[in-house]
Each structure stands twice: as C-alpha cells, then as structure tokens.
Amino acid sequence: xxxxxxxxxxxxxxxxxxxxxxxxxxxxxxxxxxxxxxxxxxxxxxxxxxxxxxxxxxxxxxxxxxxxxxxxxxxxxxxxxxxxxxxxxxxxxxxxxxxxxxxxxxxxxxxxxxxxxxxxxxxxxxxxxxxxxxx
Amino acid sequence: xxxxxxxxxxxxxxxxxxxxxxxxxxxxxxxxxxxxxxxxxxxxxxxxxxxxxxxxxxxxxxxxxxxxxxxxxxxxxxxxxxxxxxxxxxxxxxxxxxxxxxxxxxxxxxxxxxxxxxxxxxxxxxxxxxxxxxxxxxxxxxxxxxxxxxxxxxxxxxxxxxxxxxxxxxxxxxxxxxxxxxxxxxxxxxxxxxxxxxxxxxxxxxxxxxxxxxxxxxxxxxxxxxxxxxxxxxxxxxxxxxxxxxxxxxxxxxxxxxxxxxxxxxxxxxxxxxx
Numbered sequence: 001x002x003x004x005x006x007x008x009x010x011x012x013x014x015x016x017x018x019x020x021x022x023x024x025x026x027x028x029x030x031x032x033x034x035x036x037x038x039x040x041x042x043x044x045x046x047x048x049x050x051x052x053x054x055x056x057x058x059x060x061x062x063x064x065x066x067x068x069x070x071x072x073x074x075x076x077x078x079x080x081x082x083x084x085x086x087x088x089x090x091x092x093x094x095x096x097x098x099x100x101x102x103x104x105x106x107x108x109x110x111x112x113x114x115x116x117x118x119x120x121x122x123x124x125x126x127x128x129x130x131x132x133x134x135x
Numbered sequence: 136x137x138x139x140x141x142x143x144x145x146x147x148x149x150x151x152x153x154x155x156x157x158x159x160x161x162x163x164x165x166x167x168x169x170x171x172x173x174x175x176x177x178x179x180x181x182x183x184x185x186x187x188x189x190x191x192x193x194x195x196x197x198x199x200x201x202x203x204x205x206x207x208x209x210x211x212x213x214x215x216x217x218x219x220x221x222x223x224x225x226x227x228x229x230x231x232x233x234x235x236x237x238x239x240x241x242x243x244x245x246x247x248x249x250x251x252x253x254x255x256x257x258x259x260x261x262x263x264x265x266x267x268x269x270x271x272x273x274x275x276x277x278x279x280x281x282x283x284x285x286x287x288x289x290x291x292x293x294x295x296x297x298x299x300x301x302x303x304x305x306x307x308x309x310x311x312x313x314x315x316x317x318x319x320x321x322x323x324x325x326x327x328x329x330x331x332x333x334x335x336x337x338x339x340x341x342x343x344x345x346x347x348x349x350x351x352x353x354x355x356x357x358x359x360x361x362x363x364x365x366x367x368x369x370x371x372x373x374x375x376x377x378x379x380x381x382x383x384x385x386x387x388x389x390x391x392x393x394x395x396x397x398x399x400x401x402x403x404x405x406x407x408x409x410x
Contacts, residue, residue, distance in 0.1 A: 074283070094335065124294060124335040128332075
C-alpha cells in the first residue's frame with residue numbers, strides 16, 4: 001500500500017511543473033533601461049540638470065506632469081520656478097520637457113516599454129520630430 | 136407620539152395637497168435663506184468672484200462687422216486659428232470642428248431679422264466664435280468640470296477631463312462647440328508638416344471650442360485670429376479687457392452701436408458685433 005516511489009516521482013513532477021515559470025526565466029532577466037540623454041538641447045546645457053532633482057524626476061515625473069497640467073490649464077500659471085536651481089521654465093509638455101528630451105523613443109519610451117506603461121498623452125500631445133522619424 | 140400608518144398617510148396626503156414640498160417647508164421656516172444660498176451657489180458655479188468684487192480682467196472680443204464685410208472672401212482669422220491649434224479640415228459639415236468660423240447675419244442673428252434686412256448686411260458673412268459668456272450654460276451642465284469659467288472670463292476647456300458626454304453642446308445656445316467624432320490626427324495623415332508642433336491636437340471623443348488662446352495671452356500676445364486680422368490691416372477684430380474703462384474694446388463700444396447674439400437668454404456674451 002505504501003507507494004513511496006510513485007509518490008516521490010509525482011512530487012518531483014509537481015515541483016518541476018509548479019516552479020517552471022521561475023526556472024524558465026532564470027538568467028535571462030531583461031536589463032534595466034538606460035534612458036539616453038544625448039540630445040542636442042541637453043548637450044548645450046553647461047549644468048546637465050532636469051527641471052527638478054533627478055531622483056525626484058525618476059520616481060515622480062507622472063505626478064509632476066499632472067501638477068504642471070493643472071497649473072497651466074486650470075490655474076493659468078504657465079511658468080514654473082524650479083526648486084533645484086531657481087531657474088524659470090515654461091510649463092509645457094511639448095515645448096519644455098520634450099525640447100530637452102527630444103529623443104522620446106530612447107528616453108521616455110525606453111523606461112515605459114520596460115515598465116509596460118503606455119501614457120495616453122501622445123493621443124493629443126505631439127511627439128518631437130526626431131522620435132517620429134525613427135518609428 | 137405614536138402615529139398609526141393611517142394617520143401618517145392622511146398627513147402625507149394633506150401636505151401634498153397643500154404643496155408643502157421641501158422648498159416650501161424651508162421657506163416657511165427660514166424665509167429667504169434658501170434663495171440666498173442658491174444664489175451664492177449659482178455665482179460659484181459660474182466661477183464668479185465673491186459678490187460685489189469685480190475681477191480685474193474680463194476678456195472680450197469686438198467684431199467690426201462693417202469693416203469685415205468689405206473683405207468678402209477673407210478667411211485669414213479662421214485659417215490662423217486652425218493652423219495654430221491644429222484644427223482639422225473635416226469636409227463633412229456634420230462632423231466639422233470649428234473654433235472661429237464665418238456665417239451670415241441672418242444665421243447668426245435670427246432674432247434680429249427684421250422684415251427688411253439692411254442691404255449692406257444681407258447675406259454677408261463675418262466671423263463668430265465662442266461667446267465666453269458671463270453666465271455660461273455649458274459650464275453649468277458639465278459633469279466633470281472639464282469646461283469651467285476662469286476669473287478673467289474665459290470659458291476654458293480642460294481636455295484632460297472631457298469625457299465626451301456632449302451636455303455642453305446641448306446647453307450652448309450658439310453652436311460654438313464641436314465634437315470629435317473621429318481621431319482628428321486622421322485628417323493630418325500625409326500632412327504632418329501642417330501640424331503646429333508647439334500645440335497639441337485633440338483626440339476622438341472630446342468636445343472643443345475657442346479658448347481665446349490662453350497660451351498666447353500668458354505671453355502677452357493677442358489671440359491668433361486677432362493677430363492675423365491686424366497683419367492684413369483690416370482691423371475687424373478688437374480684443375481687450377472689458378473691465379478696463381480705458382481699453383480699446385470699451386472705447387469702441389462707447390462710440391459704436393453693438394449687438395450680441397441672443398441677449399434675451401441672459402448669458403451675457405463677451406463677444407460684441409459692431410453693426
């Protein structure tokens with residue numbers, strides 16, 4: 001009555017089957033994206049800084065863009081004083097963010113594809129020319 | 136007190152008979168209070184400043200019809216607006232998108248239609264746009280506050296909030312709003328060079344209209360249509376601050392006879408026509 005061997009084989013098959021997705025993905029992890037910063041506009045900068053602190057931009061640019069959107073559209077405040085260096089920026093997705101980050105495909109999209117997010121902004125907001133040509 | 140079902144129904148019936156609705160009950164208990172509070176809410180719904188306080192600015196457009204009809208086939212203002220804001224040329228009048236457009240006196244002022252229309256105006260087209268009403272009906276009905284009134288009088292569109300319900304289109308008495316039945320980018324296919332890269336397009340399923348170019352006002356520029364008209368030196372469009380007695384718009388409104396569209400509706404348009 002004690003089919004120890006059969007049970008062990010069954011268990012082994014079960015374990016293999018259950019952990020297959022993990023084992024299969026092992027060693028082939030997708031490398032983290034490296035957003036490129038080699039645009040003409042950024043190369044012109046002496047102080048290679050974003051509108052705010054890089055870490056803040058990396059983690060919170062989505063909320064920050066919403067903040068910009070509401071400032072411009074709902075409160076009619078169209079300049080932004082950077083807390084990073086006191087510089088003034090025009091509040092605009094197309095004319096400010098994308099002037100510097102004109103390589104949308106190698107910058108914004110490199111992360112977004114990795115994280116599988118598809119911002120719908122580009123249904124209306126026009127992508128920079130360079131990105132479009134390489135599409 | 137213990138009321139039987141029978142007594143309750145009797146009371147309810149009698150109250151209904153005397154029209155003792157909630158409003159009437161309030162009126163009995165606190166006379167005037169209800170009306171006052173709804174007026175405050177009314178003002179707030181229109182984005183008005185606190186009662187008795189006049190905003191520093193109320194943007195307005197004055198259209199000199201007499202000058203404009205001399206430029207019969209001119210479309211400069213319309214084209215300038217379309218190219219600035221990436222407004223597509225649709226073709227089908229049922230689906231067209233228009234912020235500023237030209238129409239005839241008879242169409243725009245059906246209520247002013249006297250038996251004998253002034254020969255000089257009959258059949259002549261001149262531009263119209265969103266009236267940026269002081270009491271905009273579109274703003275009252277918008278369920279998401281996608282359209283709202285700014286303190287400077289501009290009835291603004293927040294495209295990010297528009298859900299395309301088109302209540303505003305039903306509410307607008309002037310036909311100044313257009314719905315995107317299709318993706319407007321479609322009309323720019325093969326003509327991408329025509330897109331203004333500094334401004335967005337819209338997308339399928341949102342309502343749009345003239346916004347008096349807030350992005351230009353912020354830079355101290357006049358709306359694109361006014362600039363185009365001035366460039367042609369026809370000077371039919373005058374833009375300015377209605378709350379400044381010395382502004383160009385106020386000066387010309389003092390000198391000339393002006394009319395507005397459907398004044399009987401009490402929306403108080405900010406677009407004036409000199410006839």
